[in-house]
Amino acid sequence: MLTAAKRQFKISMLSTKYxxxxxxxxxxxxxxxxVFMILNNATFIIQYLILFSLKEDVGGYTFNQVLMLWALASGTFGVAHFFFKKAFNLSETITNGKLDAYIVQPKNILLQALTSDIDSSAIGDMLYGFILIFVSGITIKKFIFFTIFLILGGFIHVAFAVILASFSFWISRSDIIADTFNSMITHINTYPEGIFGGITRVVLYTLIPVGFISYVPVQVLTSFNIMSFIYVLLFTAFIIGLAFFMFYKGLKKYSSSNLMISKI
Amino acid sequence: MSIIKAQNLNKSFKVKIKEKGILGSLKSIVRPKYEVIKAVDNISFEVNEGEMIAFIGPNGAGKSTTIKMLTCILYPDSGEISVLGMDPTKDRKKLAYEIGTVFGQKEQLWMHLTPYDNLKFFGAIYDIEDKEIEKRIEHLKEVFELEKFINIPVRNLSLGQRIRCEIAASLIHEPKVLFLDEPTIGLDPVVKDSVRKLIKKMNKEFGTTVFFTSHDVSDIEKLCKRVIIINNGKIVLDDSMANLKYNYLNKKIVEVKLKEKIDFENVKGIEVIKSNNNNLKLEIDTRTTTLADVLKLIDDENIIDINISNTPLEDIISSIYKEGAK
Amino acid sequence: MRKYIYIFKSEFMSSLQYVSNVFINYIGYFIMMFMFWNLWKYMYQDEANLINGYTMNQMVWYVAMTEILWYGLGGRKLCRRITDDVRSGNITYNLNKPYSYVSYIIFSHLGEILIRTILYTVLSLTLFNSILGEFPIGNIYEALGVFITAFLAIVISILIITSIGLISFFMEDASPIYWIYSKIILVLGTLFPVEFFPMFLQKVFKFVPAYVVSYGPAKLFVDFSIDKFVEIIIVQLCYLLVSLLVANLIYKKGVKKLNVNGG
Structure with missing residues (x-):
């Protein structure tokens, strides 16, 4: 079991390297x-400078907390898109029958597929996250937890995308739904929790789990709280489990490229 | 000993049908209509160890669907499969170590890497030790004559070189069975021929059982001792190449150009297919009459030109298809 | 001209096949707007009813309008299409056809986005009218004024994005330039009206394309005045002329470069 995991890791890293x-x-x-991705992300500062000129806080966040929010939003996005780019067009991979190549390999199909491509501009997103967290003031503890949250948040992004993409096994053309929700989670991630009302907040901790990607981490980074950290850990484990479950459930319905052919 | 066994395999696909026009597309959103296509319809067969077998049929016959079920890609709706004693739906990973796959229309290689790096990568996927990988690459390099381009990125290789690398890569873990789905598709005749030779060589050199699909008749004529022909999801013929030839190649075609016309109507064992003035095309049933007898009917001096040939394999198969369709 | 109308028509017809996608995409737009609505509700909480001359309802309508222009336009896809055209060399097939590539892009893209923009507008007007309960447009003339400036805004956007896409003649990937452009439009016109910036910047921002491609029509929509209308139209016409020239110029230069290099 352990050697299998080690070998899987080695192969995934090799894929990423290639x-x-x-x-x-x-x-x-x-x-x-x-570089352009960093500049691109930096434009948000203008938006928040204006918002803070109107009011002392935005959604209960100080400017410093907004910096952390953005560091997490952009950093988790970067981790997800750099290491697991394929998660975000997995829908197309499934409907076009391109999973075949991974299925015949004696490794985990989902991981093989996810790590087969990278998004180089996502390096800019990751760097940007670290730049902002340094600007917001850094301690060693904060740095370590920030890094852990980036990885966990990246995993949540990917798991969320995999769950959405898995619908493609059952529903054709669900790639638009996946795209819509993936970009939504990215957008919401950059706005403070406090602007939303009660019901919306429930949604943000369940269906669209922005809460665990950035809201809880911002709390933990502001004033450390071990329980909140454990919640994030547990949720990450849960959503990863769900992603695998959905993917492998759907895989039994996989139709390779046959649907494409018979459409002609 | 049978190495691949399939029993009563079935697989069908549900395909959404859309009516034309705006109204049609709106209709299909509200109430989608589906059509069930039976891609594989209750087929059974066995393949023995070391055998080289061709699975042939026209496009959409169910060849790819079958090969995908054997290689764990598709789950059958019903029926049983056993490859090397394993069930692909249950032992995917374990089985993956033992089989190799080449899909003619899909590239498995990293295009920006050299064949050498690709081979190393696939070696790592199959958990082979580095030293052992080097040894195997050396061997494959020899057998597949990769020497000249082993250090050139795959995207810069010709199609023929690329397919050679694909096949080599699928053999890095020394699989016991190799599945090739349309390995010769889209290749020019020269490359096709070299791929065929390779497959043959591999079967001999490594003792690999080879299972491949094709819609190119000449593939099987050159390669196989046994043929399975599939059409509309059903097996229409499962026979040795020799039997196929005996049963369906019992006819000879004689094309002859004469100075004076001879009447062959009503001669037993001869059928006139075409008669155009003094040009005749005859089909001779060698079970009722011999070629020599036929030639005796024609005076030597009457012949301007003569040509004797076998029925093309393509026609034979299409006639089997027609029988299958009935 | 007839051929361009035909291009427009056939692109429009094929876009009808994907009407269902528009509705799914609209969910994304709506949630986005829901977020802004929440944001502005929070910002207006303990403020007097006016920020920089805008009421909360005006703010939401403003963003609703600029976001329709943004989502309706589909700029990213347009940019990618042109970049792909250039990189794959497909653009050379247009050389021996008797039409201008830039005009071809304008008409085909207008055809592609027509149904989406109409649906977005209709859905948003109905939805936000029922949520906010206050419709900013008073009469048909104002509506016409908004429509004209919105249409010009879209055409100008298409031209600018086409120019950006055509830059890929000269560098391998033009998409980073597009990112920056899109962020400028987003921050300097889509999320806030110009009035939210400090005085000295407002003057500068009048020269940024965001002023005509998003601020203009949206401002007129929430607060119509004939002076503003005339001002916006004049600036838009200038932009139209310049961007048309620039797009064609880049295309000509690019094609020439392609010919020299032999494709």
Whole structure:
């Protein structure tokens, strides 16, 4: 079991390495996409400068907390899209019958598929997250927990995307639904929890789990609380489990490229 | 000993049908209509160890669906499969170590890497030790003549070189069975021929059982001792190549150009297919009459040109298809 | 002209096949708007009823309008389509056809987005009218004024994005430039009206495209005045002319470069 996990990890890292090599074939484009992504993310500062000029807090957050919120939003997005880019077009992979190549390999199908590509601009998102967390004031403890939250939040993003994509096993053209919800979670992630009312907040801790990606982590980074940290840990484990369950449940319905062929 | 066993396999797909026009698409949102297509209809067969078997049929016959069920990609609706004594739906990972796959229309290789790096990658996927990988790459390099381009990125290779690498990569873990789905599709005749030779060589060299699909008749003529023909999801023929030839190649075609016309109507064992002035095309049933007898009927000096040939395999198969369709 | 109308028509017809997608995408738009509504509710909580001259309802309507222009336009897809055209070399097939590539893009993209924009507008007007209970437009002339400026805003956006996409003639990937452009539009016109910025910046921002592609029509929608209308129209016409010239120029230069390099 342990050696199998170790081998799986080795292969996933190898895939990521090869995909990174591919992205770096053109160095100028590679570097530019990272730098521009950082600039792109930085424009939000203008938005919040204006909001804070109108009011002392936005949704109960101080400017410093907004920085943390953004650090988490952009960092988790970066982790998810860099290491697991395929999660965000898994829907197409399923409907076009492109899972075949991973199924015939003696490894975990989902992990093989997810790690087969990277998004180089996501490096910019990750870097940006770290830049902001440094700007917001850093201690070693904060840095360590921030890094852990990035990984956990990245996993939640990916698991959420996999659950959405798994619907493609049953429903054709559900890729639009997946795209819509994936971009929604990214957007909501950048707004403070306090602007939302009660029912919406319930949704944000369940159906659209932004709460565990950034709201709880912002709390923990502001004033440390071990229980909140454990909640995030537990939720991450739960949603990953759910993602695997949904994917493997759907896989039995997988129709490879046959539906495509018979459509012609 | 049978290495692949399939019993009463069934697989059907539900396909959404859409009517034309705006109204049609609105209708299909509200109440989608489905059509069930039986891709594989109750088929059973066995393959023995070391055998080289071709699964042939026209497009949409169910070849790919079958091969995908054997390689764990698709779950059958019903029926039983056993490959190397394992059930693909249950022992996917374990089985994956023992089989190799090549899908002609889909690339499994990393395009920006060299064949060498690709082989290393696939070796790692199958948990082979580095030293052992090197040894196997060396061997594959020899057998598949990869020497010249082993260090050139795959995307810069010709189609023929690429398919050779695909096959080599699928053999890195020395699989006991190799599945090839349309390995010769889209290749030019020269490359096709070299791929065929490779498959043959591999079967001999490694003792690999080879199961491959094709809609190219010449593939089986050159490669196989046994053929399974599938059409509309059903097996229409499962026979040795020799039997196929004996049963369906019992006819000869004689095309002859004469100075003076001879009447062959009503001669036993001869059927006139075409008669155009002095040009005749005859089909001779070699079970009732011999070629020599037929030639005796024609005076040597009367012949301007003569050509004797077998019935093309393509026609034979299409006639089996027609029988199957009945 | 007839051929362009035909291009427009056929693109429109094929977009009708994907009407169901529009509704799903609208869910995304609506949740986005729901978020802004919450945001502004929070911001207006203990403030007097006016911030920088806008009531809360005006703020929400403003964002609803700019976001329709944004979502309706589908800029990212347009940019990618042109970049792909350039990179794959498909763009050269247009060389021997008797139409202008830039005009072709304008008409085909207008055809593609027509139904989506109409549906977004209709749905949003109905939804927000029932939520906010206050419709900002008074009469048909104002509506016409908003419509004209909104239409020009879309055409100008298409031209600017086309120009950005065509830059991929000269560099491998133009999408980073598009990201920056989109963020400028987003921050300097979509999320807030110009009035929210400090005085000295407001003057500068009048020269940023966001002023004509999102601020203009939305401002007129929430607070129509004939002076503003005339001002916006004049600036829009200038932008239209310049962006048309620039797009065509980049195209010509790019094609020439392609010919020199032999594709």
């Amino acid at each position: 995909a990174l090599m591919r992205a770096m074939v053109n160095k100028a484009t590679f570097v530019m996409s990272i």
